[in-house]
Amino acid sequence: MEGWITIWTIVFFASITVFSLMAIWVVIFGAFDIKRMLADMSNPEEPPKE
Amino acid sequence: MDRTQLVQELFSTGHFSTLDWVIVIGYVSISIFIGVFANRFIKGVTEYVVAGRNLGTALSVATMTGTEMGLITVMYSAQKGFTGGFASFHIAVVACVMTFIVGVTGFIVVPLRRCGVMTIPEFYERRFGRRTRILGGFLLAFGGILNMGLFLKVGSQFVIGVTGIAPGGGLLMLVMTSLIVLVLFYTILGGMISVVLADYVQFTVLSLGLVLLVCLTLAKLGWTNMIDVVQQQMGPAGFDPTEEGVGFGPAYISWQAVSGLVSCAIWPTAVARALAARNTTVVKRQYMLSSISFLIRFMIPYFLGIAAFVYIIQSGGIFQQAFFPTDDMKPVDNLYAMPLFVSHVLPIGVLGLVTAAMIAAFMSTHDSYLLCWSSVIVLDIINPMCKKPLSDKGQVLWARLVMVMIGIYILVWGLWYEGSDDIWEYMTLTGGIYTLGAISVLVGGLYWKRASSTGAVFALLAGFSAIFGLSKVRVVLNAALEHRIGFELTAPIVGLITLALCILAMIVGSLLFPDKEKPEFVLTEVK
Numbered sequence: 001m002e003g004w005i006t007i008w009t010i011v012f013f014a015s016i017t018v019f020s021l022m023a024i025w026v027v028i029f030g031a032f033d034i035k036r037m038l039a040d041m042s043n044p045e046e047p048p049k050e
Numbered sequence: 051m052d053r054t055q056l057v058q059e060l061f062s063t064g065h066f067s068t069l070d071w072v073i074v075i076g077y078v079s080i081s082i083f084i085g086v087f088a089n090r091f092i093k094g095v096t097e098y099v100v101a102g103r104n105l106g107t108a109l110s111v112a113t114m115t116g117t118e119m120g121l122i123t124v125m126y127s128a129q130k131g132f133t134g135g136f137a138s139f140h141i142a143v144v145a146c147v148m149t150f151i152v153g154v155t156g157f158i159v160v161p162l163r164r165c166g167v168m169t170i171p172e173f174y175e176r177r178f179g180r181r182t183r184i185l186g187g188f189l190l191a192f193g194g195i196l197n198m199g200l201f202l203k204v205g206s207q208f209v210i211g212v213t214g215i216a217p218g219g220g221l222l223m224l225v226m227t228s229l230i231v232l233v234l235f236y237t238i239l240g241g242m243i244s245v246v247l248a249d250y251v252q253f254t255v256l257s258l259g260l261v262l263l264v265c266l267t268l269a270k271l272g273w274t275n276m277i278d279v280v281q282q283q284m285g286p287a288g289f290d291p292t293e294e295g296v297g298f299g300p301a302y303i304s305w306q307a308v309s310g311l312v313s314c315a316i317w318p319t320a321v322a323r324a325l326a327a328r329n330t331t332v333v334k335r336q337y338m339l340s341s342i343s344f345l346i347r348f349m350i351p352y353f354l355g356i357a358a359f360v361y362i363i364q365s366g367g368i369f370q371q372a373f374f375p376t377d378d379m380k381p382v383d384n385l386y387a388m389p390l391f392v393s394h395v396l397p398i399g400v401l402g403l404v405t406a407a408m409i410a411a412f413m414s415t416h417d418s419y420l421l422c423w424s425s426v427i428v429l430d431i432i433n434p435m436c437k438k439p440l441s442d443k444g445q446v447l448w449a450r451l452v453m454v455m456i457g458i459y460i461l462v463w464g465l466w467y468e469g470s471d472d473i474w475e476y477m478t479l480t481g482g483i484y485t486l487g488a489i490s491v492l493v494g495g496l497y498w499k500r501a502s503s504t505g506a507v508f509a510l511l512a513g514f515s516a517i518f519g520l521s522k523v524r525v526v527l528n529a530a531l532e533h534r535i536g537f538e539l540t541a542p543i544v545g546l547i548t549l550a551l552c553i554l555a556m557i558v559g560s561l562l563f564p565d566k567e568k569p570e571f572v573l574t575e576v577k
Contacts, residue, residue, distance in 0.1 A: 001281075001286045001289050001290060004136070004137075004286075004289035004290050005136070005277055005289055008136045008139050008289065009273070009277075011139060011143060011349075012139070012349060012353065015142075015342070015345050015346055015349050016261065016264055016346075016349075016350075018342055019257070019261070019342055019343070019345075019346040020257075020261055022111075022339060022342050022343075023253070023254075023257035023258075023261070025108065026108045026111050026112045026115075026253060026257075026339075027112075027253070027254050027257070028108075029106070029107070029108035029109075030106075030108040030109045030111075030112045030250050030253070031250075032106070032108070033106035033107070033108050033109035033110075034109060034246075034247065034250060036106065037106070037109065037246075
C-alpha cells in the first residue's frame with residue numbers, strides 16, 4: 001500500500017504542475033489562434049496561413 | 051430530526067453570497083454575447099459544424115479540454131473519488147496514456163482527418179455505403195443522446211448543492227430549464243464558432259478555478275491527513291486499484307483502458323476537434339497535449355471527491371448523519387457531497403469564481419454535445435434519406451431545430467430516470483452502445499482491406515448489447531441467469547463482452563459477406 005501512496009502522490013502533484021503550465025500556454029497561444037481563425041473566416045478568398 | 055429537516059439544515063450551512071451570484075451572472079452574460087457575436091461568421095454548414103476547419107493547436111486543446119472536462123465529468127468523477135478513494139486515480143492515468151498513444155500514432159484520428167469528413171458516419175458512407183452511414187448515424191445519435199440524458203440533472207444538482215438551495219419541490223426543474231435554455235441560445239446562434247470561442251473562455255475560467263480550488267483544499271485539509279483518513283476508512287482498497295474492495299479490480303481496469311481509447315479516438319465530440327483541425331500535424335499535437343487534459347479532467351474531481359469524503363468524516367454531525375446514516379434513514383445522494391464541500395471551504399468571491407468555472411464546464415460540454423448530435427442527425431440521417439439533398443441553409447435550420455428537440459428530451463429524461471449505478475458506469479455503457487461498434491467499424495474500415503459493409507452493419511448492431519449493462523436491465527439479466535454462468539455480470543464485464551462481440555461480428559460478417567464492389571476510398575488530405 002505504501003507503494004501506491006507514493007505513486008499517487010507523485011502522479012497528483014506532477015499532473016497539477018504540468019496542467020498549470022499547459023493552461024498558461026493554451027490561454028496565450030489560443031488567443032492568437034482565435035485572431036487568425038476569425039481573420040480567415042472574414043476573408044474566405046485568401047488561403048489560410050499555416 | 052427527520053430527513054427533510056436534516057437536508058434543509060445541511061444545504062443552508064454553505065455561504066454562497068451576493069458577490070458570488072454577481073460573478074456567476076457576469077460570466078453567463080459573456081457566453082450570451084459570444085453566441086450573438088459568432089452568428090455573423092456563419093455562412094454555411096462547414097462553418098456551423100467544423101468552424102471552417104480552421105483551428106490551431108492551442109485553440110484545439112482549449113476546446114477539447116473545455117468539452118471533455120464538463121461539469122458532468124467533475125460530478126461523476128467526484129462521486130468516484132468519494133466512493134473509491136485514491137484508487138480511482140488509475141482511471142485518470144489510463145485515460146492519459148491512451149490519449150497520448152493516439153496522439154503519437156495518429157491511430158484512427160489522423161486517417162479520418164485526411165478524409166476531410168465532417169462526421170464519423172460520413173466516413174462510413176465513403177467506405178461502406180449509405181446504408182451503414184444511416185445506421186451508424188442513428189446508433190451514434192441514440193447512444194450519444196441517451197448518454198447525455200443525465201448531464202442536465204447532475205449539473206443542476208451541483209448548482210443546488212453549491213448555492214445552498216435545498217433540493218426538492220420545483221427548484222431542480224427550474225434550474226435545469228434555465229441552464230438548458232441558456233446553452234441552447236448561444237449554440238443555436240453560433241454553431242461550432244461560438245462553441246470554440248465559448249470553450250476558450252471556459253477553459254481559461256475553468257483552469258484558474260480548478261487549480262485555485264485544489265490549492266485551497268490542500269491548505270484546508272492537508273494531503274497527509276487525507277491519506278490517513280482514506281487509509282482508516284477504506285483500507286488498502288482505497289489506494290490499490292487491483293483490489294476489488296471499492297468496486298475496482300482487473301476487469302474494471304481493462305474496461306477503463308477500452309473507455310479511455312474510445313473516449314478520445316471514437317467519441318464524436320472529441321473526434322470533432324480532430325476533424326476541425328487545420329491539418330494532421332495539428333491533430334497529433336492536439337492529442338498529445340490533450341492527454342494532460344484527459345488526465346486532469348478526472349484527477350482533480352477525484353481529488354475533490356476524496357476531499358469531500360474526508361471533510362464529511364472529520365466534520366461528523368449532520369454531515370456524517372446525512373451521507374452515512376447509522377439508522378434506517380435514506381442517505382443523501384453522494385453526488386451532493388462535492389458541491390457541499392466546495393460551498394463550505396471556499397471564501398466569498400472565490401466560491402463565485404469556482405461556481406462560474408463549473409457552470410463554464412457545464413456549458414462547454416452541452417454546447418458541443420448539442421451541436422454534435424444535431425449535426426449527426428441532420429448530415430447522416432435526415433440528409434441522406436432526402437430525395438433532394440438539403441441546401442446549406444436548410445441543414446443549418448434543421449440542426450437548430452434538432453437541438454431544441456434534444457434540449458427538451460434531456461430535460462424530461464433528467465427528471466424521470468433514476469438508476470442505481472454510479473453516473474460513470476451509466477456514461478460508459480450508454481456511450482458503449484455506439485462506441486464499441488464504431489471502434490470495430492472504424493479500425494476495420496481504415497486498416498483492413500477486407501472489411502465489408504455487412505461486417506460493419508453487424509458490428510454496429512452488436513454494440514446494442516451494451517444496454518444490458520445498465521443497472522435496471524442487468525438486475526433482470528443476473529436474476530434470469532442466476533448461477534448458470536458462474537459469475538455475476540457487472541457493468542465492466544458487459545462492456546468487455548460487447549466489445550468482443552462487435553469485433554467478432556465485424557470479422558465474421560466481412561469474411562462471410564464480402565463487398566462485391568470495392569469503394570473508391572483514397573486517404574488524401576482535404577482542406
